[in-house]
Every structure is written in structure tokens, then in C-alpha cells.
Amino acid sequence: MAEFFVTGTDTGVGKSLVSAGLLRAVASRGLRSTGVKPLAAGARYQDGIWANDDALLLQAASSAPLDYAATNPVLLQAAMAPHVAAAAEGVTLDAAVLAAHCRGAARSGADLLLAEGAGGWLVPLNVRQTMADVAVALGWPVLLVVGMRLGCLNHALLSAQAIRGAGLALAGWVANCAWPAMPALAQNIATLEARLAAPRLGTVPWLAAATPDAVARHLDPGPLLAYCRD
DSSP, X not given: OEEEEEEESSTTSSHHHHHHHHHHHHHTTTOOEEEEXXXXXXXXXXXXXXXXXXXXXXXXXXXXXXXXXXXXXXXXXXXXXXXXHHHHHTOOOOHHHHHHHHHXXXXXXXXXXXXXXXXXXXXXXXXXXXXXXXXXXXTOOEEEEEEOXXXXXXXXXXXXXXXXXXXXXXXXXXXXOOSSOOTTHHHHXXXXXXXXXXXXXXXXXXXXXXXXXXXXXXXXXXXXXXXXXX
């Protein structure tokens, strides 16, 4: 199995959709793919359970899905910063516990597991821990989803610096056009390619009807599959 932790340059940059696209792209090559979201903030009642839309998207895109409780073991009701929502709901968040959930999912037997974080790299969990502590506890290579908009160069380069500073490998990145237009898009992507020193798995264009299968057509999971072979 190859396991990766997925983070983004910010919240709302398309981590879940890109992760779902990668799960579908890997599945199209005959491999078993599983996506999990150990922590999610923002719930709605559906089919008799409280669930998070991003977690449901990962579950549906997986060719070897887990049940919902294993896909998203910690669900906060309010769609806000996790440490704020947790405090309001009397929930204690702990990086080691979240990492343990991911390790449990890794025993499912899939060829590729993606564990998607909440928000960006340093989103707080409590007074001392952030999502980065979950990734460090896991020790898995990291995938970075870059939301292509003004400011993304700074956000992407800072995120990559923090990931490597934590002792983790940046396994790859995706340029995601989550907004209809960005001036000088090609130049921005070229700048990131020159400076991130990690393979670009693809550029996802603005899609009016974005589905995992549509996103998968713009992604190359080859660098991830190399980890499977290794």
C-alpha cells in the first residue's frame, strides 16, 4: 500500500474534489483506492446519519470504500475552524488519535490510501497542535493541492517549506483552478513548477460541473503509483 496525506494551500481550494479525482484515476488502472477524512467540520443529516459532504465524496470515489464511521471518524457539526467548533461542542481533538484512525484505515488492504486533512497545513486542532501534527505522526508523504488564485505562489511555497521543515516528503502537487479565471495562470504554474521541486500531478481546469471522474481526466497518478511499486 501507498499512503499519502493531502493538504491544501487554504480551505476551499478543492482538496476533496482533487483527492476524489485521484482515487478515481488510480481505480481506473485496476487498483484499489480508499479515501478517508479523519476530521471534518460541517455536518448534515442524510440517510439516517450525520455526515460531511467532503467525506461522502471521498467514500463514493473510492473503489475500496470504508463505512462512513471509518471514513470520517471525527465529525463536528459546525462548518468552522475545527478547534473552535470542537470547543463549542465539548470535543477534544488530538493529533495522535486522528493519526491512529488513519493507520487503522491503512490496514484495509487498498493499494492506495489518501487521508485528507481539514483546511490548510497549520489549521489548529487545540491550543498546541495543528493538522501538521497529524501528518507528522503518520510520517506519510504529502500531496499539496494549490488553489490557483492571486496569492497562491506565496501560500504554496510557504506550505511546501513547512512540509519539508517538518521532515516530510512533498510527493506531488496539483494546480486546481477552483475559480473561473486567473490572470497569468500559465506563468504562475511555471513558477511553481520551478520552485516546488515536486512532480505536478496535473492541472484541473475550471469545471462548471466538477465530478471526480471529470477531474480524474486531468490528473496523472503515475508518481503516486511509483510509491505503490516501491
